[in-house]
Amino acid sequence: MTIYLIHIQHGTSTFLFEGLFRTDSDEQNAYKWLLENQTNAVLYFDGLDQATWKIDRGTNYNTINPFSKADTATIMYNILSGNLFPQAKIVFASREFRVSELPAKARPSDIITLSGLTPNDAEKLFVFLIGKGGAEAWGNIRSMSPRLLNLVSVPVFLILTAVVMARDPTRPQPNTVTELYKRIIAALQHVENIRQRDKIHQILLKLKEMAYQGMEEGRVSIVFYKEDFKKLGLSSEEVQDLIMKVPGNNLLSRHLMEGNFIFFFCHQSIQEFFAASFIAHMTAEEFSLFNGKHLHENRWSVVRKFVSGLVHEESTDQLDKSVSDLGDTPLRPDIEY
Structure with missing residues (x-):
């Protein structure tokens, strides 16, 4: 409860x-x-x-x-x-x-820090969630993305990683939390039986704004109401269509936002990633105002990391595209690449 x-x-x-x-x-x-x-x-x-x-x-x-x-x-x-x-x-x-x-x-007299799943338990749960091909996917993580091993010791990240890798087994696994969450959002755009598929991009944009506004008001992982949806031109039915699901595993199915009369993101980190996505696309002036007002506050610590990851990945993608556009022409003729 x-x-x-x-x-x-x-x-x-x-x-x-x-x-x-x-x-x-x-x-x-x-x-x-x-x-x-x-x-x-x-x-x-x-x-x-x-x-x-x-x-x-x-x-x-x-x-x-x-x-x-x-x-x-x-x-x-x-x-x-x-x-x-x-x-x-x-x-x-x-x-x-x-x-x-x-x-x-x-302050408490004793503090217990939860370290997450053991490697053996993480492997068993991961293979169970994915089913066929799970053992091979776990082997790929160990050999090609060892940094993910620490990440999947946290149950929510293990489940999200399983969702991503089961949906597209041939695609290289994500290496960072930011990349993992970006691919979760991408997976949401291909949910089965969604009623407003042509509006999915706009729905996600509005949810990012709502997540940011909720955090700015101090509502981290706190409830949202139907009125919050209406302010942004959303309906609760549109939002409830968004489900994170491991293909072929009916035991694992999570709505992006849960509730019937009051609503909340299924995990606090999802709200924080959505808020970070909204911030990452602010204008320079908007970001400057936000930076001076909130970015130093402890409750934005996870958002700060997501914003850094999003900006870094976007900059890297742009750099890769610029290099690709050069074709086989060396950047400097006197250096062998």
Whole structure:
């Protein structure tokens, strides 16, 4: 279950349990049990780095009791600092940058860094996803793109790599994350049963703009609404046609954006790549304004890498084309190439 935490005033009971129980009485009983049995409780908060609110080192947060009403950031500060539920085990997931920004009292006593799949497990999962030809594709990665071995230790990148390589087994495998995501977007343009195939390019362009706007508003991996689509002339039906799928494997099928009434990108990195694609095609003046306003902020760190990769690949492609246009004529007659 995913809970989207928004920046409003509410009680801690509602903050933790809203929507989980049919009646207010059940919610209150659950909260009472938590207060009385803290040593038996584990509170897990997923995606601290994706929240629209922020626990800031420069803010003095009020100390609250279990029945006070406060905004989300204040409640979370009191939980993480041990003022609320001091005997419960608190666990949260986040990218590194948001942990480093936490005030000293709210920082965790222990940090576990996830290193991803082992090489053997990555190989087994990859071969299973692709099916026929999977072992050969894995062998090609090991021999021709060894840098991908570190990349596919992360489950989401392994799945995306499988999508790309299964779709066109004869094409050389991607060597960088940027190239991988570019080919995922290209694969989306050949989705079966898409209703608006002639509009797919425009749909993707609008999604890139929406991804950028969402990040600029602080909505990293946060929900989008049908109104967001309408502002850009999109419909939810058009977006829901976009599915990432390993050909021949019906067990693996992911919509680019998920949801029925509220929507979100299927992985935060997808939104960040779309935002980077929008930035990479800004005018010099637009990019200068963006650079001065946002590029230094930690939450744009992955976007910065994608932008660098996109600009580098485009520059390399242009250079390769320029050299190709020269034919067999050496760039300098006194040098043997």
